[in-house]
Amino acid sequence: xKEEKQRLRKEKKHQKxxxxxxxxxxxxxxxxxxxxPTQPSQKGDLAPAPAPVPVPASETPALADKPAKSKADLxxxxxxxxxxxxxxxxxxxGDVGQPVPTSKxxxxxxxxxxxxxxxxxxxxxxxxxxxxxxxxxxxxxxIPLRSDYGYKVSxxxxxxxYSRKAPLTQQLGIPSTVIHPAIVRxxxxxxxxxxxxxxxxxVALLHAFKQVIRDYTTPPNEELSRDLVNKLKPYISFLNxxxxxxxxxxxxxxxxxxxxxxxxxxxxxxxxxxxxxxxIECYINEKIILxxxxxxxxxxxxxxxxxxxxxxxxxxxxxxxxxxxFEKKRKFRVIVVDSRPRLEGREALRRLVQRGISCTYVLxxxxxxxxxxVSKVFLGAHALLANGYVMSRVGTSQIALVxxxxxxxxxxxxxxxxxxxxxxxxxxxxxxxDDPDELxxxxxxxxxxxxxxxxxxxxxxxxVYDVTPPDFVDLVITDLGMIPCTSVPVVLRVKNVDQ
Amino acid sequence: MELQAVLMAAGGGSRMPDLTYNTPKPMLPVGNKPLMxxxxxxxxRVGFEEVIVITTKEVHKMMSTDxxxxxxxxxxxxxxIQEDGDMGTADALRHIQQKIKTDVLVxxxxxxxxxxxxxxxxxxxxxxxTLAMLMxxxxxxxxxxxxxxxxxxxxxxxxFVGVDQSGKRLLFMANxxxxxxxxxxxxxxxxxxxxxxxxxxxxxxxxxxxxxxxxDFLADNKSISSIRGELVPYLVRKQFSKTTNxxxxxxxxxxxxxxxxxxxxxxxxxxxxxQLAQERSCWNDHRGxxxxxxxxxxxxxxxxxxxxxxxxxxxxxxxxxxxxxxAPKLFEEPAVHPSAVISERCQMGSDSIIGALCQxxxxxxxxxxxxxxxxxxxxxxxxxxxxxxxxxxxxxxxNIQGCVICSNAVIGRGADLKYCLVGSGQQIEPEDERPxxxxxxxxxxxxxx
Numbered sequence: 001x002k003e004e005k006q007r008l009r010k011e012k013k014h015q016k017x018x019x020x021x022x023x024x025x026x027x028x029x030x031x032x033x034x035x036x037p038t039q040p041s042q043k044g045d046l047a048p049a050p051a052p053v054p055v056p057a058s059e060t061p062a063l064a065d066k067p068a069k070s071k072a073d074l075x076x077x078x079x080x081x082x083x084x085x086x087x088x089x090x091x092x093x094g095d096v097g098q099p100v101p102t103s104k105x106x107x108x109x110x111x112x113x114x115x116x117x118x119x120x121x122x123x124x125x126x127x128x129x130x131x132x133x134x135x136x137x138x139x140x141x142x143i144p145l146r147s148d149y150g151y152k153v154s155x156x157x158x159x160x161x162y163s164r165k166a167p168l169t170q171q172l173g174i175p176s177t178v179i180h181p182a183i184v185r186x187x188x189x190x191x192x193x194x195x196x197x198x199x200x201x202x203v204a205l206l207h208a209f210k211q212v213i214r215d216y217t218t219p220p221n222e223e224l225s226r227d228l229v230n231k232l233k234p235y236i237s238f239l240n241x242x243x244x245x246x247x248x249x250x251x252x253x254x255x256x257x258x259x260x261x262x263x264x265x266x267x268x269x270x271x272x273x274x275x276x277x278x279x280i281e282c283y284i285n286e287k288i289i290l291x292x293x294x295x296x297x298x299x300x301x302x303x304x305x306x307x308x309x310x311x312x313x314x315x316x317x318x319x320x321x322x323x324x325x326f327e328k329k330r331k332f333r334v335i336v337v338d339s340r341p342r343l344e345g346r347e348a349l350r351r352l353v354q355r356g357i358s359c360t361y362v363l364x365x366x367x368x369x370x371x372x373x374v375s376k377v378f379l380g381a382h383a384l385l386a387n388g389y390v391m392s393r394v395g396t397s398q399i400a401l402v403x404x405x406x407x408x409x410x411x412x413x414x415x416x417x418x419x420x421x422x423x424x425x426x427x428x429x430x431x432x433x434d435d436p437d438e439l440x441x442x443x444x445x446x447x448x449x450x451x452x453x454x455x456x457x458x459x460x461x462x463x464v465y466d467v468t469p470p471d472f473v474d475l476v477i478t479d480l481g482m483i484p485c486t487s488v489p490v491v492l493r494v495k496n497v498d499q
Numbered sequence: 500m501e502l503q504a505v506l507m508a509a510g511g512g513s514r515m516p517d518l519t520y521n522t523p524k525p526m527l528p529v530g531n532k533p534l535m536x537x538x539x540x541x542x543x544r545v546g547f548e549e550v551i552v553i554t555t556k557e558v559h560k561m562m563s564t565d566x567x568x569x570x571x572x573x574x575x576x577x578x579x580i581q582e583d584g585d586m587g588t589a590d591a592l593r594h595i596q597q598k599i600k601t602d603v604l605v606x607x608x609x610x611x612x613x614x615x616x617x618x619x620x621x622x623x624x625x626x627x628x629t630l631a632m633l634m635x636x637x638x639x640x641x642x643x644x645x646x647x648x649x650x651x652x653x654x655x656x657x658x659f660v661g662v663d664q665s666g667k668r669l670l671f672m673a674n675x676x677x678x679x680x681x682x683x684x685x686x687x688x689x690x691x692x693x694x695x696x697x698x699x700x701x702x703x704x705x706x707x708x709x710x711x712x713x714x715d716f717l718a719d720n721k722s723i724s725s726i727r728g729e730l731v732p733y734l735v736r737k738q739f740s741k742t743t744n745x746x747x748x749x750x751x752x753x754x755x756x757x758x759x760x761x762x763x764x765x766x767x768x769x770x771x772x773x774q775l776a777q778e779r780s781c782w783n784d785h786r787g788x789x790x791x792x793x794x795x796x797x798x799x800x801x802x803x804x805x806x807x808x809x810x811x812x813x814x815x816x817x818x819x820x821x822x823x824x825x826a827p828k829l830f831e832e833p834a835v836h837p838s839a840v841i842s843e844r845c846q847m848g849s850d851s852i853i854g855a856l857c858q859x860x861x862x863x864x865x866x867x868x869x870x871x872x873x874x875x876x877x878x879x880x881x882x883x884x885x886x887x888x889x890x891x892x893x894x895x896x897x898n899i900q901g902c903v904i905c906s907n908a909v910i911g912r913g914a915d916l917k918y919c920l921v922g923s924g925q926q927i928e929p930e931d932e933r934p935x936x937x938x939x940x941x942x943x944x945x946x947x948x
Contacts, residue, residue: 169617169624173546174502174604181501181624188625193782200780207772284772314781344781354789 122244123430126158138241141234142178144171146241150436153459160244161433167191168242182211183235187242196344198382198418199288199316202248205239206280209256213276217269224272225263232257244432247383247391247420255283287417291479292317295413296324298477299378302411307332307375310403312364313393314344314351315380317413322378323355333357335374339364339395341438341462364395371406379468381414386492387423388470388485390414394463397427400472409474412485416478419492427466436460500601502620502708504547507588508535508554508608509580515816518905521923525554525608526561527819528871528888528906530826531836531854533562534813535608537826539571542606545616549574551598553591554608555582566855587724589717596718599711605726607705611822612810613829614704614803622667622801623708626784626793630709630734630800632669634660635810637702640817644918657699662802664694668784669800671695672735674728687739691794692785703727704810731800738798816920820903823869823886827852836872854889871906894929 124130125148138145149163169188176184186208189195195204209232216231218224236253239245245253259279263272299321303309309332311318322334334352336359338345345361352359362370377399383391390396390412403410424430439460440449452458470485480491512524519527525535535552542550554562556579562568578595580586586594592605604620614633623631659682661671670692671684688695705727713734723729783792793799809829813822827834827850834849835841839857846864853859854872863880870876871889878895885902893899894912901918904910908921911929921927 167617167621169621170615172617174616174620175504175547176501177546177548184501185624185627188621192625194625195776195780195782197779197781200776200778203772203779204776207776210772284775289775316779316781346786347781347783350783350786350789 120430122160122240123158125160138237141237143234143238143241144168150453151459152433153461155428156431156433156461156463159431159433162191162435163437164192164435165437168238179235179238180208180212180215182208183238187239190239190243197314197316198246198248199415201246202252202417203284203288205249206252206256206284210277210280213273213280216273223265224267224269225261225265228260229257232260247422248415248418251417251420252283256280287415287479291415291417292320294479295415295477296321298482299411299413300325300328300330302376302475302477302482303330303332305331308335308373309333310335310337310367310371310374310377310399310408311348312337312345312377312379312396312399313339313342314348315413317415318378318380319348319351321413322352322357326355326357333359335360335362335370337362337364337367337370337395337399341434342393344393364398367399368402368406371402371408374403374406374408377403377408377410379410379412379473381412381418382465383422384412384414384419384476384485384488385424385467386419386421386489387425388473388488389424390468390470390473390476390485391424391465392468394427394466397466397468397472400468404472410472411475411477412468412473413477416480416491416495419488419495421492424467425469427463431466432464434462434464436462438462502547502602502604503599504542504550505592505595505599505603505605506535506538506542506550506552506554506608507591507605507705508552508558509582509586509591510608510814512609512814514814515819517920517922518816518819518903522888522906523555523558523561524814525558526565527813528869529611529813529819529822530869531852531871532567532826533565534611535562536567536571537611538606538608539573539575541610541612541616542604543571543573547573549576551576551578551595553578553580553595555579557582587728588726589723589730592714592726593717593721596714599714602711603707603709603714605705605707605709607812609813610704610706610811611813611826611829612704612706613808614805614810618805619706619803620708622803626799626801628708628710628799628801629713630669630707630731632708632731632800632802633704633706633810634701634802634804635704635808636804636806637700638811638818638821640821644817644820658701658703659697659699660701660802661688661695661697662804663692663785664696665784666696666804667801668692669735669802670738671697672732674732685739687741691739691788691790693787698804701804702810702812704812707731734798735800738796738800816903820886824850824867827869860895888923 121130121134135145146160146162146166146168148161149166150161152159152161167188168191169184172179172184179187186195186204189204190201195201212232212235213228216228218227232253236245239249256276256279259276263275267275295317303325307330309322311322311334325332334357336345336349336352338349338361340363349359349361360370379390379392379396379400381390381392385391390400392412400410422430436452437460439462440447440452449460452460473485476483476485476488478491483491508525510524512519512527515524518524526533528534529537535558539550550573552575554577559577559579562575562577576598578591578598580591580594588605588607592599592603602623612633612635614635619631619633622628656675659671659673659675659678660669661684662668663670670688673682682697684695707726713730717723717730723733777792780792785794809825811818811822811825813819834851835847835853836855836857838855839853839859841847841853841857841859842861842863844861845859846866847853847859848866848868850867851865852869853865854870854874856873857870857876858874859865859870859876860878860880862878863876863882865876865882866884868882868885868887870882870887871891873889874887874891874893876882876893880893880895880897881899882893882897883900885899885904887893887899887902887904888906888908890907891904891910892908893904893910894914896913897910898915899910900916902916902921903919904921905923905925907924909926910916910921911927911931913929914927914931916927916931
C-alpha cells in the first residue's frame, strides 16, 4: 500500500543519513559547545528556504559528541555545501521532487519528513519533458490532450492557453463511454464559461460527482473505497484539461477523496453510496450556503447607513451580502466596477438593481475618479493563499492599490473552503490564460485585430487572475469571523488539525 | 450511457416514386453504397457502438444480403414496422419507447453529411437543451433532372426559422403552409429576444438530439405523429409558453391528467443543486433585461447551422443525382472496385465509379458516372453524367447521357438515351432514341406516346 511504501522510503533515507552522519563524525572534530550556537544560525539559514525544514531539539545531543572545529570554518563549509545543493536543485527543477533534506547531510533525519511541493504541471508548459509526461498520463487514462492555441506572451509561456472554439469534446467519441456524461457536460460548461465563478464551479462539480456516485457500481473483487477514487482520477484530469481547476474545486475534491477512502470495507454498496451523497450535501450546505449566511451576518455589521460601497466584477458572495444587507434595511448605494473582456460587472449590476439597490457602473479605468466618493470596498476572492495574499479576478489588486492610496478600507469576503496552502507573491508564477480571441471586438463592422496571429511581434494576453498583497487588505470576512489577512495560515493549521 | 442513436429508415421516398417503387429508399445505391450506409457510417465514425434501426421487413431483408451493410461494425437493433406508411417518425419513437433509456439522437436514413457531430451534441450538452437539431443552407440543384422537361420550379414550401443573435438558440419555426395571413411572432418572444434573425434558405437535416423526457412525453401524447412536422414546432413554441414559467396556469387544450413536458423535465433529481450552481454562476446568455440566464425557462431548443461542408438529404431525384456525384468524395476509396473487369481500351474519367463485379468492354467511354455492381457494359458504349444501378446490361453502341437507369434494366443495342429515367427491370428496344423522355416504368408503352 501507499503508506507502507512511504514508510519504507523514510526508513531508507533515515539509514542513509545515519551513515552520512557517521562519516561526518569521523571527518570533523567539532566541539560540543560550538554545536548548539551554530544550530540556531542553521535554523535561520534554512527558514527562508522554499521547503520548510523543521530542526528538532533532538538533533543537538546527537551532534554534541563531535570533535571540535572552529565555528567560522564550519559555517563556511555549510554555506558552500548549501550553495552547491541549491545550484544542483535548479538544474533538476523538472524532476520528480528530490526531497531536499537528503541532499543536505547535516539536515536532521526526523520523522516529520518535510513534504516537498513538486512544481505542478500546469506552470511548466514550456518544459517538453513535463508535457511528455502529461501526455503519457492522459493517454493512460484515455483522455484526449488539449493543444495550446496561439502565440503566448513570453512572460507567460509557461502556462496553458486554450481556444474556446476548440473544445475537448472534438476528440472524444460522442456517446462518451470513458467519461461519465455528467462530467462531459460539466467540462463543456467550464470551457465555455457557462459555469463561472469559484462557488458555482464547486457546486456544479459536486453535483456532477453526485451523479457519478449514483451511477457507480463496484466491479467484482474491488473495494468501493479504492475503486471509486481511481474512477474519479480520469474525470478530474478531464476537467483540468477543459479548464484548470480552481482552489475551491481542489479542496472539494480532496474532501471527497478522503470521505471515499474512509468508507469501511464491510460497508454495503448502497449504504456507502448514500453516505457519500449525504456527505456531499453536507459539505455544500456547511461550506457554501451556511458560510454565506455567516459571512453576510458579519458583513452587515460593517455596513452602515449612508455607505457607498465599491464592488468589482461579479462575486456571488459579495452580491449575496449586499442583497442581505438591503433586506435588513440598510441604506447604502453601490458602485460596480467592471473590466474587459469578461464584463462580468454587468451581471452583478443586473442582480443588484433587480433587488432595488441603487447602483453606479464604471469601468476600471475610472476607478481613481470614483474613489473619493467611496466609503468601503468589498471584494470577492477566488482563493486565499497561505502567505496572506488574495487571489482574485484580474484587476482586483489594482482596485485594492488605489483604495489604499485613497485610504478607503478594503474588505475581502471569502469562505474558508477557498483557503489553500499555496504560496505566491506575484501573478506570473501561476495564473490562467484565457482565450486571446476574447479580447477582439468588432465595432461598426470592423475587426482590427482579426489577423493578429499574422503579426509576428504581436501577442494577446488575457489573464484571468491576479494576487493582492495583504498590505492592501484591511480585513478578511470568513465564516469563522473577521480576521486580518495574515491569520490565514492559522486558519489553515486549525483546519488541518481538525481533519 | 449518454446518447442512444435511432435511425429512421422506414420512409417511403414519396418524392421520388420513380426510383423507389421497386427499391425502398434506404437501399437506393448512392456511390454504390446503400443510402442508409451513410448515416450509419457517420454514427460509427463518431463513436457509437449501437444503433436502433426502425425500418420495414423488406429493407431488413435487403440489409442482411447487402455486402456493404456487413461492413458496419456497430450492433444494429432492427425494429420492423408495418409498411403501410401510416406511422410517422414520432409514432415510431413511441413504438420503441421501452428501449429508450437515455437521451436519443434521431437520424434520418437519407442524410449524407460530413458535419462534425460534436457541434450539435455540444449544444445539447452544454445548455442542457431539450432539443438540438442540425440545419444547413439549402442547395440549388443546377443539373437537369432526367424525366423532367425544363427546370422544375420549386414547389417546396419554405421554412421560416428564427434564431437569436448568437445564431444558436431556436426561437421560431414555421412552415409556409401553416402561415395563412402572414408571419406572426408572439410579443413574449420579442420581449425576451429583441433581436431575431429569420432565415428561409435553410434545410432541415433531420438530425435531432432529444431528451429522454421528450420520448416519455410522446408516449403520453398520442396525437403527435411526426417529429419534424409536429414535435419540433411544438417544442419550439413551448419554450415561450406561459406554462413553462407559471405552473399554475394550465393550457385548456391539454388534458389535465397528461403530464406536461415541463413537469417531465423538472423531475430530475438534484434540481436544487443545479439551480444553486446556476445562481452562483456569473454567466448570462443574454443581456439588456432583468431576467436571469435563459429567462428562467427550462425548455430550450438549439440549432446548429452549417454553411460549409456537405449536408444533403436525399429525398428528391435532383438531390439523389447530386449526392451520387459528391458522396464518393467523402471517402478515400478507389474509384474502380478491385473485382471489376475493365478492358484496357476503355476511357474512364477520374470522377466515375465502377462497382464490384462489373464488366466493361473495349472502346467504351465512361465519364462522370456511377456504375453499380454486377453491371455489364458492352463495346462502344458512351456513358456520360449518368447513374447506372446494379445488375444493368448495356448492349453495344449505346449512348447514354444524363440518365438514371435503375437496377436490372436492359438497354438494347444502339439505344440513344438522353436525360431519361429507366425504371427497374425495364428493357429498352435496340436502336431506340429517347431524347429527354419522362421516366419509363413498367407497363408504360413508349409506342403509344
